[in-house]
Amino acid sequence: MNALHVALVNDYEVVARGVVGMLRSYTNRIRVVELDLNKQVDERVDIALYDTFAGTQGDRAVVHQLAANSSIGAVVVYSWNLDPAHIAAVLRNGADGYVSKGLPASKLVAALEAIHVGTERVHLGGPNIPTVQAGDWPGxxxxxxxxxxxxxxxxxxxxxxxxxxxxxxxxxxxxxxxxxxxxxxxxxxxxxxxxxxxxxxxFRPDRVRIEHPEPSPGTAEITVNA
Missing domain, CATH: 1.10.10.10 (Winged helix-like DNA-binding domain superfamily/Winged helix DNA-binding domain)
Structure with missing residues (x-):
């Protein structure tokens, strides 16, 4: 299988680059092609990986909008929230997959590949997979x-x-x-x-979203550059 083209969606550059660093040993399988936080995803990508750090959760408008973007093959939410009811709401909101942020890099890559080919949609790890704090974040x-x-x-x-x-x-x-x-x-x-x-x-985002009050799914989101 050719390397998947992935766009990272997060408002913090340090977080996005942390995910890139986490995947650095898997460039033959995952290729990050969009990392500009101040523009919408406009290049055709296989996956938009939505990192929920300091943003809205996957059951809100931004993921619904990503799912409607014809340039994106699949939307995957990357989160610490492992509540089954929440995950079900995220998938109903248009996401194609859901991945725990506690997965090590090898499992994250395998999860993205599985979601891309349409097999297992939810990847939370398990008792035999240690939870890790990978990537990077402010502080x-x-x-x-x-x-x-x-x-x-x-x-x-x-x-x-x-x-x-x-x-x-x-x-x-x-x-x-x-x-x-x-x-x-x-x-x-x-x-x-x-x-x-x-x-x-x-700790201020590199991209600022105006979300007060937050739009309901399907409503246009207004953004301004930081």
Whole structure:
């Protein structure tokens, strides 16, 4: 099989390039052909890989729009959310596949190939596949986990705890826990100083989406360049 042409869809360059780095040993099977965060997917690609880091989840308008794009062969959502009801909603929203961000690179590549040929659509790993934190994200070098970094990115974007919970499909208590552990990691004690720290350390997206209120599936999305 020829190498799959993949467009990465995420608003953070460090996250997108982290996925590229994760796939660097598989260039004979996966070729990333679009990495410009400030334009829509306009080159014919086999897969648009939608990374949910600090963005909307796969059951929202952006994935619905990607699925309607004739330049994209298949839309695959790449997420930590493993809730079966949520995954079913994502597939109903037009996604062709769903892949756990806990998969190692070899399993990610195999999952994308399987989705491309139309076999298994959902790839979550299993008891014999260790969960990994691969790729990259803002604040990793400061000791932040990807989940902590995601919450801090959403705080830096100006979202409230309730909005972050809705965006990530996590409980308010989980959000508060991530905020506390994040504050400890970056040595701040207030939301204001956390936002300032985030601005100084790359937690503002490289592309800005206007999503308040968020459009329903099928509604046009407005974007502006950062």
């Amino acid at each position: 990793r070098e400061e000791g932040l986990t990807e989940r902590e970094a995601e919450v801090l990115a959403l705080i830096t974007q100006g979202l409230s705890n309730l909005e972050i919970a809705e965006r990530t499909h996590l409980s308010i208590n989980s959000i508060k826990t991530y905020i506390r552990s994040c504050y400890r990691a970056i040595s701040v004690t207030s939301r204001t100083t956390a936002v300032l720290w985030g601005i100084e350390h790359g």
